Structure formats: C-alpha cells, structure tokens
Amino acid sequence: MALLNTIKKDGFTWHMIKTAGAAIITGGVGFVLSTQLGLKDDVKIVSVGACVLLGALAATFIRTRVLTFSEDSGKRYMGERTGIIEVYKNLEACKEDLQADFKKARQISFLLQIGRREFGDSEASYFQPPAMEKREPETKIRILRASPDSPFLSEARAEATIRYRTEARYDSAKARYNRWQEDIRRLKKEIELLKSDHQIIIEDREHKEPYLWRIFLFDDIAYVSAYLDLHDTDKITAVYKFRKGENSLYTVFKRYFEYLWNKYDPNGNSDAMERWANLT
Numbered sequence: 001m002a003l004l005n006t007i008k009k010d011g012f013t014w015h016m017i018k019t020a021g022a023a024i025i026t027g028g029v030g031f032v033l034s035t036q037l038g039l040k041d042d043v044k045i046v047s048v049g050a051c052v053l054l055g056a057l058a059a060t061f062i063r064t065r066v067l068t069f070s071e072d073s074g075k076r077y078m079g080e081r082t083g084i085i086e087v088y089k090n091l092e093a094c095k096e097d098l099q100a101d102f103k104k105a106r107q108i109s110f111l112l113q114i115g116r117r118e119f120g121d122s123e124a125s126y127f128q129p130p131a132m133e134k135r136e137p138e139t140k141i142r143i144l145r146a147s148p149d150s151p152f153l154s155e156a157r158a159e160a161t162i163r164y165r166t167e168a169r170y171d172s173a174k175a176r177y178n179r180w181q182e183d184i185r186r187l188k189k190e191i192e193l194l195k196s197d198h199q200i201i202i203e204d205r206e207h208k209e210p211y212l213w214r215i216f217l218f219d220d221i222a223y224v225s226a227y228l229d230l231h232d233t234d235k236i237t238a239v240y241k242f243r244k245g246e247n248s249l250y251t252v253f254k255r256y257f258e259y260l261w262n263k264y265d266p267n268g269n270s271d272a273m274e275r276w277a278n279l280t
Contacts, residue, residue, distance in 0.1 A: 083248025086241040091117060091225065091234040094241070095126060098216065098223060103130050105218035108141045109257050113211060114153070114183035115145060117234060119190045131194055139200040144260055145187055147206035153180045205264045215253050220244035222253050 088094035158177040211227035
C-alpha cells in the first residue's frame with residue numbers, strides 16, 4: 001500500500017502505469033474477439049496491436065481532457081470568486097501584458113517604492129518608453145512613490161538588511177542607503193521629465209509605506225505582487241492579474257490605493273481615520 005501511494009504521488013509514473021493497464025486490457029479484448037471471429041494469425045496480430053494502440057490513446061486522451069477540464073474549471077472559479085484572470089511567474093513574465101494594458105488605459109495608478117523596473121532611465125524600463133508616447137489628453141497617471149524620509153529606506157533599515165544578507169555590490173550600509181536615495185531622486189527626476197513633456201495629466205505623491213504590495217491599476221485591470229523577500233522579489237514573486245467585477249479583489253486594491261493617495265495628499269486632512277471614513 002505504501003508503494004502504491006508513493007507511485008500515485010509521481011503523476012507521470014502513475015499515468016504510464018494506467019496507460020499500460022489500458023493497453024493490456026484492450027489488447028486482451030482484441031485477442032478474445034479475434035479468436036471468437038476465427039481470424040487468421042496475421043490478422044489477429046494486427047487486430048490485437050490496433051486494440052493495444054487504441055487503449056493507450058484512449059487513456060492519454062481521457063487524462064488530457066480531464067486535466068484540461070479541471071484547469072479550465074479552476075480558472076473560471078478563480079475568476080468568478082476572486083477576479084483573478086491570470087497568474088504570472090514573476091514580473092518579467094507579465095511585462096508585455098503590462099505594457100499592452102498601460103497603452104490602452106486612460107486611468108492609471110501606481111503604488112511603487114523606488115521604481116527601478118517601472119520608470120528606470122534605461123531601455124529596460126517597463127513604462128517610461130510607452131509613457132513618452134501617450135498623447136491622449138484624457139489620460140491621467142497617478143504615482144505613489146517612496147519618500148526619501150521613509151523609515152523603510154533609512155540608514156537604520158540599510159544596516160538591518162546588511163546584517164540580513166550581504167551583497168557584493170554594496171560595501172556597507174551607508175553605500176546601500178546612498179543607492180536608495182539616488183534611486184528615489186532618479187525616479188522623481190524621471191516623473192518630472194514626463195510632466196514637462198506631455199499633455200496628459202501626471203501626478204505623484206511621496207509615501208512612507210512598508211514593502212508590502214506593488215500595485216498597477218489600468219482602468220478596470222489590476223496587477224498586484226507582494227514583496228516576499230528583501231532581494232530579487234521581481235524574479236521570485238508571482239504577479240496576479242485582476243479584472244474589476246462582482247466579488248473581485250480588484251476593488252480591495254483599488255480602495256487601498258485611493259486611501260493611500262488621500263493619506264499622502266499634502267493639502268488633505270491630517271486625520272487618517274477621517275480620510276478612511278470618507279473614502280467611497
């Protein structure tokens with residue numbers, strides 16, 4: 001029994017055993033039928049071989065159909081209950097879809113930290129090149145980005161991350177802190193460049209939120225990923241794509257962004273509880 005359970009855990013081995021079983025059974029049926037029909041030996045061999053092949057193909061076909069049905073049902077359930085319409089392995093895996101939805105969208109919102117990937121000053125930047133091409137006057141882009149005074153990008157935080165894991169490219173906590181501050185200034189500069197060169201509306205505000213969520217909102221579509229690790233989160237963290245609708249978690253992340261946007265309004269109410277209470 002233990003051996004059987006071990007084999008069942010190995011999906012490929014278990015499928016091969018079931019396929020072989022189906023082939024043997026159909027081959028046996030073919031042999032019995034050909035014998036009853038009085039077929040010659042050469043014809044009998046062909047008949048048995050055809051039955052064996054038919055059994056193997058039938059087993060594979062049924063398994064494929066069952067897996068496809070199960071996968072499709074799972075996606076429909078997730079879409080209906082959570083709004084998730086796609087899951088990507090990491091940020092790079094959804095780059096093309098991100099850019100395509102960005103280009104189509106008119107109401108765009110970003111919750112970022114230092115935005116190296118999103119608005120970098122190189123060809124690897126996800127949104128800087130397509131943002132330079134947007135000319136629709138009804139387009140509005142809002143960007144929440146880390147403040148240089150964020151406690152999560154402070155010298156104390158740099159010291160803590162150095163103790164957590166040492167990287168060759170950083171000689172010290174001070175060097176890491178300086179790199180963070182440089183990235184913050186660079187992101188601000190890139191956004192100012194977009195503002196000065198475009199007819200579209202671009203607004204940005206500084207925040208002091210921890211590394212929890214990275215959120216991209218494109219009209220009725222949201223891309224969300226969590227910061228699960230201090231390093232290489234772009235490579236190891238899945239990205240979830242949500243569509244707005246009934247029961248969709250899109251609404252949760254949209255409301256969360258709106259709360260933060262109001263929270264860090266330099267001209268807004270300083271009472272965080274009142275801001276939340278007034279959020280619609």
